[in-house]
Structure formats: structure tokens, C-alpha cells
Amino acid sequence: MSYTFVAPEAVERAAQLDKDDALAFTRSEFNIPTKAQLVSTRLPDSSVSQENTEKCIYLCGNSLGLQPQRTQTRIQQYLSTWQTQGVQGHFKPLENSPLPTWLDADDRAAQLIAPIVGASASEVAVMQTLTANLHLLMSAFYKPDINGRHKIILESKAFPSDHFAVETQLRHHNLSPSTSMIILSSSTSEDNILTTQEILSAIETHADTTALLLLPGVQYYTGQLLDIPTITSFARSKGIFVIWDLAHAAGNVPLSLHDWDVDAAAWCSYKYLNGGPGCIAGMFVHERNSAVPSPPSDEYHNRLAGWWGNEKKTRFQMVNHFHPVKGAAGFQLSNPSILDITSISASLEVFGLVPGGMKGLREKSLRLTKFLEELLDAMPEGERQLFRIITPRDEAQRGAQLSLMLREGLLEGVMDELEKVGIVIDERRPNVVRVAPAPLYNSWGDVVEFVEGFGRALRVVGGKK
Numbered sequence: 137m138s139y140t141f142v143a144p145e146a147v148e149r150a151a152q153l154d155k156d157d158a159l160a161f162t163r164s165e166f167n168i169p170t171k172a173q174l175v176s177t178r179l180p181d182s183s184v185s186q187e188n189t190e191k192c193i194y195l196c197g198n199s200l201g202l203q204p205q206r207t208q209t210r211i212q213q214y215l216s217t218w219q220t221q222g223v224q225g226h227f228k229p230l231e232n233s234p235l236p237t238w239l240d241a242d243d244r245a246a247q248l249i250a251p252i253v254g255a256s257a258s259e260v261a262v263m264q265t266l267t268a269n270l271h272l273l274m275s276a277f278y279k280p281d282i283n284g285r286h287k288i289i290l291e292s293k294a295f296p297s298d299h300f301a302v303e304t305q306l307r308h309h310n311l312s313p314s315t316s317m318i319i320l321s322s323s324t325s326e327d328n329i330l331t332t333q334e335i336l337s338a339i340e341t342h343a344d345t346t347a348l349l350l351l352p353g354v355q356y357y358t359g360q361l362l363d364i365p366t367i368t369s370f371a372r373s374k375g376i377f378v379i380w381d382l383a384h385a386a387g388n389v390p391l392s393l394h395d396w397d398v399d400a401a402a403w404c405s406y407k408y409l410n411g412g413p414g415c416i417a418g419m420f421v422h423e424r425n426s427a428v429p430s431p432p433s434d435e436y437h438n439r440l441a442g443w444w445g446n447e448k449k450t451r452f453q454m455v456n457h458f459h460p461v462k463g464a465a466g467f468q469l470s471n472p473s474i475l476d477i478t479s480i481s482a483s484l485e486v487f488g489l490v491p492g493g494m495k496g497l498r499e500k501s502l503r504l505t506k507f508l509e510e511l512l513d514a515m516p517e518g519e520r521q522l523f524r525i526i527t528p529r530d531e532a533q534r535g536a537q538l539s540l541m542l543r544e545g546l547l548e549g550v551m552d553e554l555e556k557v558g559i560v561i562d563e564r565r566p567n568v569v570r571v572a573p574a575p576l577y578n579s580w581g582d583v584v585e586f587v588e589g590f591g592r593a594l595r596v597v598g599g600k601k
Contacts, residue, residue: 141591171558197574201410258463353385359537442469553593
């Protein structure tokens, strides 16, 4: 293939980087759709020969991660357990199955996710969905005092679901968002890239009246990685409870939630964690916020409760006295979907194969994203003038994602052109595309193919303007 928008030396460099990649083996752990599959309007038929097996270029893990190959195997093992054991699957381990009993499935998932977010297994729970978990955390830890601390701080470009959750929590307490919600906006960045100092200054200004801080670890629109430890430490020193939304951070960047002294956090599992669309989410509660004295004491932090949060050894005794499990598991409500937990656990097994864990993934991720940035910057001037990178240039302030602001009127046409050649990214209207090379399954060659396809799309669509 001849390249117009990527220099020959960059193509050669990508090939060598892929050849030398110590994590290249994890790519084979994933089902990467073919270009033919992407344009098909039918489910695949194994009896029909697939002539076009060329893989697509998938750089959309920030929205939905690819399916690990072992997911189907694990789900089939779960279905076989259900098929052959019925209700016994809750308690009966099977000798030739790698799956835990259904009673212990959430514990096993917690053990797998804990190192990814930098916590002990007792501080995390795989449960519910992201927004539900944010509501559960706020119901437990947001205790407003109208004459004192009642405000919640969040950013102006917060994901709409987070914004809705905060607003409705305030109204639930008969408070008005106009007086109890503090919205952070940057005074220096047209793309609302908030500096750490801007955030700290806002915390300082509202410290005496603020009860809770809710911010994203990685901002979904710009891809900015916030300074979680610095912001957490400062907010907590002012007596503010800190919750982080880690939807775009979990599985993307190394986290040390326990050591950073984060109060609580929540995340989804279908982006960089590859659990599948709408898959079960996760929650972190620092051990100091989830201590439970021995029975019969009720001196634990109050929360909305359900039977699956009850102490496991008494859970099936059907007593009407709630005594929660110690740790984050005590915030669970109903028994979790074993189908979901099986799916996310299959993906978390892949994370466990990576030498160095999240540190190893981060090292490759930084190099992939830097390479993408370099190729975009080196594009011909005519196409380069049609977009700009709005994600911070400092690699310490971003994850795997680069957000590109297109010139007005180009978005739909560019996305159409990329779709034609089997390149998958996503859009955020009115003018942003998000490109995320995920180190578990993306290659340097993928980056080359994207930049070439992106350049051709810009030339085609830009020439029509």
C-alpha cells in the first residue's frame, strides 16, 4: 500500500515497534471485527466462507472495548453450569470448571479488579451500573447541612449522567442546584481543560460550604487525565468528601485509590475493561469509610441496603436484621447478574496476563498515543488546518485518548469516509472525534492506518467545503 499522509520512515518504524512489542500477544486475546463484518447486516454464519478477513482498525475502546476471545468460553461454561446444576450452581463447585460458585462470583471479580484500581479486594465491589453506584455512594456519604456544608462541586462538561445524578440528589434533599451545585469551568482554555490550580482554587473558595466533590478521573470529551492524588488530598484537607467517576480511567491509566486516600469511586466496565455493552460496574469505598463492628452492633456507616450486602454467613438465614459485609461489598443490593460478572471476569483475566500489570499497559499506551500525536502533527498543512488536538499535549495529563476538534461542518462527512474503509472511532457532536489506541489490542500499524484514512477523509470532505 502506498501512503500519502504517513511518511515511509514512520511506516517502517511502526512495523519495527510492532515486531518488538512485548505485549503484542494480548492482541490475539481479542475478537477484532473484519471489515466485511462491519458492513454486514446479518449475524455471521459459520457455514458461509468469509472471503474478506481483513481486520478493521478499531480505535474506539474509550466507548466500547472489544470482546475478549475467552468471554464466549466463560459464558458457555456458566450456561453449562446453569443447564446441568440449576440452583446448585450457587453453592456447588465443579471440578473441571474455572468459574467460582455463584455465591462467590462477586468476591472473585473483586479480587481481579482490585489491582487494576489500586485497592484491596475488600475495598471494591463489582455491582450495579455506574450511575446507580454514584447514587448509592451519594446516598451514603452526602449529608448536607443547609446552614453549613451542602454544596457539590463538579465540572461544567461532566458527563450528562453525572450531572443528572447530582441535580437529583440535591432535589432529593430539597436543595436547589442553583445554590448547592458548583460548576467548574476553565478561565484559560477554550476547550475547558481545567488546570489543577483552577480546581484547587475553586475548592478553596467554597470549602466552608462544600460537602462533596465529584470529578472524572479522565474527562470523557477532552481525554484529560486529572491529578487525582493532588486534588483528593487538598479536598480532604478541607473536610470535603471526594468521589471520582473513573469510567474512562479504569483499565486505561494506573490508579492507586487506597494509597491516594480517595474516599470513594465508581466506574463502568465496558470501555477499557472490555466487559461488554452495559456490563456490570464497580465501586470503591476506602476502608476507613466501610468499617463494620462485630455483631450485634449497628455502628456502621449508613447506606441504602439490600440482602446481598448482608454478612455472607447469615445471608441465607433470612433474618430481618441487616449487618453488612465489611468493606465495599456491604454496599451491594440484590444478587448480581452472574452472566455479567462472568463476562467482566473473563476480560480481567486478560489484564492478569500483562507483565507489570497496569504499569506495563501504561508504558505501551503512552508510546502508542505519542506516536499517534506525532503522525497527526506531521500531516500535510492543508489537512492539518482542518482539525486540532484538544487533549493535553502533556502525556501525564492524558490517557489513551486523543480528541480531535474538526473544522465546523466536517464531522459527518469524515465519519462516513472512515466507515467506508473500516476505521472505527467515535464522535461527540458538534465537531469532535475521539481516537483511542488501547494497548491490549491496538498496534502501531493500527495508528498508521488510522492517520492515513483520516487524512484521506479530510482531503475528500474538506475539498467539498
